[in-house]
Amino acid sequence: MKVLVIGGGGREHALCWKLHHSDSVSEVICAPGNPGIAKHARCIPVGAEDIEGLMQVARDEHVRLVVVGPEVALVKGLGNQLRAEGFAVYGPDAEAAKLEGSKSFSKALMDEANVPTAAFETHSDPDKAEALIRQWGAPIVIKASGLAAGKGVIVAQSVDEAIEAARDMLSGNRFGDAGSQVVIEEFLSGEEASCLFLVSGDTILPLASSQDHKALLDGDLGPNTGGMGAYSPAPCVTAAIEKEVLETVARPIIAALKAHGAEFIGTLYAGIMLTDDGIKTLEFNVRFGDPECQPLMLRLKSDLGEVLLAAAEKRLQGMELEWDSRKALCVAVVSKGYPASFKKGQVISGLDAVEASGSMVFHAGTAEKDGQIVNAGGRVLGITALADSVREAQHQVYQSLQHLDWKDGFYRKDIGYRAVQREER
Numbered sequence: 505m506k507v508l509v510i511g512g513g514g515r516e517h518a519l520c521w522k523l524h525h526s527d528s529v530s531e532v533i534c535a536p537g538n539p540g541i542a543k544h545a546r547c548i549p550v551g552a553e554d555i556e557g558l559m560q561v562a563r564d565e566h567v568r569l570v571v572v573g574p575e576v577a578l579v580k581g582l583g584n585q586l587r588a589e590g591f592a593v594y595g596p597d598a599e600a601a602k603l604e605g606s607k608s609f610s611k612a613l614m615d616e617a618n619v620p621t622a623a624f625e626t627h628s629d630p631d632k633a634e635a636l637i638r639q640w641g642a643p644i645v646i647k648a649s650g651l652a653a654g655k656g657v658i659v660a661q662s663v664d665e666a667i668e669a670a671r672d673m674l675s676g677n678r679f680g681d682a683g684s685q686v687v688i689e690e691f692l693s694g695e696e697a698s699c700l701f702l703v704s705g706d707t708i709l710p711l712a713s714s715q716d717h718k719a720l721l722d723g724d725l726g727p728n729t730g731g732m733g734a735y736s737p738a739p740c741v742t743a744a745i746e747k748e749v750l751e752t753v754a755r756p757i758i759a760a761l762k763a764h765g766a767e768f769i770g771t772l773y774a775g776i777m778l779t780d781d782g783i784k785t786l787e788f789n790v791r792f793g794d795p796e797c798q799p800l801m802l803r804l805k806s807d808l809g810e811v812l813l814a815a816a817e818k819r820l821q822g823m824e825l826e827w828d829s830r831k832a833l834c835v836a837v838v839s840k841g842y843p844a845s846f847k848k849g850q851v852i853s854g855l856d857a858v859e860a861s862g863s864m865v866f867h868a869g870t871a872e873k874d875g876q877i878v879n880a881g882g883r884v885l886g887i888t889a890l891a892d893s894v895r896e897a898q899h900q901v902y903q904s905l906q907h908l909d910w911k912d913g914f915y916r917k918d919i920g921y922r923a924v925q926r927e928e929r
């Protein structure tokens with residue numbers, strides 16, 4: 505079958521690579537793709553948020569299945585439009601994508617479904633927000649309700665910082681419309697994990713566990729980013745925790761959506777914090793995590809095309825996923841200055857040598873210019889390896905990175921440190 509993948513980041517590179525190696529798939533097309541994706545898929549220069557353009561690609565190419573990588577098109581209703589024209593789609597309709605598109609909706613639904621999460625209030629009036637922050641004190645968490653590319657969450661260490669963040673968001677300065685409502689949350693501490701599920705109506709199939717590092721700097725310090733690295737499995741997610749997340753988080757939220765008339769088809773991503781009071785849900789996403797997808801695809805042994813088509817056609821029940829028992833780890837290489845501003849168009853060399861040394865290079869924000877690879881986004885590469893332990897996978901990736909020749913590239917030196925500490929214990 506012919507598959508269309510929407511997106512052009514590291515996640516989509518991993519999906520295209522895996523689909524290219526699926527027996528069920530004859531051709532992979534990707535819009536817009538990137539130079540790395542172009543090795544496994546035919547790239548079409550239509551943006552991942554251009555709904556009309558994407559609809560036209562699906563029609564012109566007579567694709568059998570559309571796999572939607574990023575959230576924006578889903579929130580805008582690409583899934584609805586494709587389904588209305590009879591395409592099989594892996595990715596939810598807009599009504600279900602609201603779980604990610606609106607944190608105030610998502611938190612209210614968690615409340616309704618009794619899904620464990622941090623105490624919260626939603627506010628659109630800056631004075632009321634300030635009053636609540638003063639009442640609760642710091643540390644406290646301020647979240648823009650709408651989509652903000654992973655940057656809309658401020659974990660404030662002081663009341664002043666929290667008030668400033670809330671006022672800034674509500675004034676529309678920082679995230680535009682996405683900040684017109686803020687969710688103010690109780691601060692939680694603990695270890696975080698990403699629990700992803702393939703969902704098709706009432707059938708919910710857990711993916712292998714994973715963990716990402718959202719903070720920019722070593723030791724999980726500095727500002728939040730889209731994700732600086734990830735690995736799978738996450739040793740803190742025991743079989744018992746996996747089951748608990750399925751039963752107390754995934755099932756009830758999917759059922760609550762259904763009760764609101766929104767059936768879910770696609771990836772449900774639950775960001776979980778393991779606190780002293782048990783598991784708490786930090787957020788839901790309605791797509792694969794990036795960079796979590798990269799290590800997951802390295803470990804997945806099943807035919808991805810077959811599984812995603814079955815989910816899209818509501819035939820997922822009874823299917824099982826097969827995983828490589830080894831561990832996979834991905835380190836993101838970003839443009840120096842990210843998540844704030846950075847210079848684009850710098851030449852990146854040494855990628856063939858990185859691959860020859862035994863790691864996979866997944867492209868994210870890259871472009872081709874005069875036959876050379878240059879940086880074109882914040883997160884640029886995801887260097888990923890598979891090995892018998894997280895320690896070895898980490899060692900492999902950092903060895904490979906020695907071959908990368910890009911002086912303004914930046915990456916964390918400690919991805920996977922918690923898992924390595926656990927392995928050593």
Ligand code: AMP
Pocket residue numbers: 622645647654657659689690691692693696718728775786787
């Ligand atoms: P979110 O996009 O809601 O997952 O938030 C991004 C990151 O902010 C999470 O991965 C956490 O590291 C942090 N965070 C979010 N909510 C909380 C909370 N209630 N307490 C502590 N940290 C949080």
Ligand code: GLY
Pocket residue numbers: 654716730731789792793794795796
């Ligand atoms: N890695 C976090 C995310 O995809 O939202």
